Amino acid sequence: MRILHLLASPFYSGPAENVGLLALAQREAGHEVTVAVDRRRKDVPAEEPAVPRLRELGLLDEGGLELSVKSPPWGVLRDWSRLRARSVDVVHSHFSHDHFLARWGRPSGDTVVVRSLHAPRSLRSSLPAADGYTVPASSLLPRLLEQGKLAQVLPALVDPRFHPTEDREALRRELGLKGAPVVGMVSTFQPSRRHEVGVEAFALYRQQRPEARFVLVGDGQLLEPTRKLVASRGLSDAVVFAGYQQGEDFVRWLRALDEVWLLGLGNDWSARAAAQARACGVRVVAVEEGALPDLADVRVAEPTPSAVVHAAMSSQRAPVVHPTNASIAEDVLALYRKAAQARHDSRARG
Incomplete structure (x- = not known):
């Protein structure tokens, strides 16, 4: 199959990493796969840019699509024309901008359009038509199935770099971490991630585990208010602000934890951080949002x-077996085939 993923973002974060891993797994299954991303916004100082990463992976689409929410109307029309002229079997769109472009710029012939919804806000009455859909969590599936749509869950894919460390104590020494247990939060500092709840919970937790340490990985708009809250609770000596981490550095910080607290999701409800933590042998304590309930050791x-403290103090471990990237890719390929068959049958009926 010739597969084109549309991802109107300049960042290799949020759903973008899942898209990249899916595209890689599809290519390893023998298919021709590229990913088109936002080529207009080039200044992305706060996060890892998508273009160099996808180019390094050999996945970057060079079909001339600008694919940006910042494009002027004539830029969108140019993308529409160029997409219409493409020769692909599947257009798999991921963000709202992509969805509308794919809906109206579908290449002629038997091209299948599949849409991935990465957060519940995308499930709305104005949802453009597609041949098939994916959602990040099973809780979102019934709304599509009840409408008779072809849909399935697209779980979080996990980079092979995420695996347990051979010597956690040595890794902690390298990172300057002292004390135990080491608990962490790995997310952008924004309201939906509930860092304030995490800090208040750690203050209570430390009353029972006085040697505990709290590692906060990430940056964002609420970073400085969180620093002030930590100081006001007298926790400065027990809390480490590790900053924004990516690539192998992020893996190292995650591996160093005993457990991670995931107290909210952002724009990707597949709960990729939970899947990554489990792959590293880190216990997952999580709220009941998105795919987190399926990946948490304790909810x-x-x-x-x-x-949060009640859950963290339990010794519960859940025997979750997360699907491999290869099996996830095969399930999505099967969705493409079902969508293509349904489209063919519909056209045959006339």
Whole structure:
């Protein structure tokens, strides 16, 4: 199959990493796969840019699509024309801009259009038509199935770099981490991630585990307010702000943890951080959002400090077996085939 993924983002973060790993797995299964991303926005100082990463992986599409929400109307029309002229079997779109472009710029012939919804806000009445859909969590699936749509869950894919460290204590020494247990949060500092709840929970947790350390990996708009909250609770000596980490550095920080607290999701409800943590042998304590319930060792019934501490103090471990990237890719390829068959049957009926 010739597969074109559309991802109107200049960042290799959020859903973009999942898209890249899916494209890689599809290519390894013998298909011709490229990923088109936002080529207009080039200044992305806060996050890893998508273009060099995808080029390094041999996945970057060079078909001339600008694919940007910042494009002027004539730029969108140019993308529409260029997409219409493409010769591909599947256009797999991922963000709202992509969805509308794919819907109206579908290449002629038997090209299948599949849409991935990465967060619940995309499930709305104005959802453009497609031949098939994916959602990041099973809780979102019924809304599409009830409408008679062909749909399935697209779980988080995990880079092979995520695996347990051979010597966690040595790694902690390298990172300057002292004390135990080491608990962490790995997410952007924004309201949906509930860092304030995490800090308040750690203050309670440390009353029972006085040698515990709290590692906060990431950056964002609420970073400085979180620093002030940590200081006001007298926790500065026990909390490490590791900053924004990516690539192998992020893997190292994650491997160093005993457990991770995932207290909210952003624009990717596949809960990739939970899958990555599990792959590293890190215990997952998580709220019941998106795909987190399927990946958590222990669930937090409600996002309050006391509920987080209650969950963290338990010894519960869930025997979750996460699907491999190859099996996830095969399931998505099967969705493409079903969509193509349904489209063919519909056209045959006339």
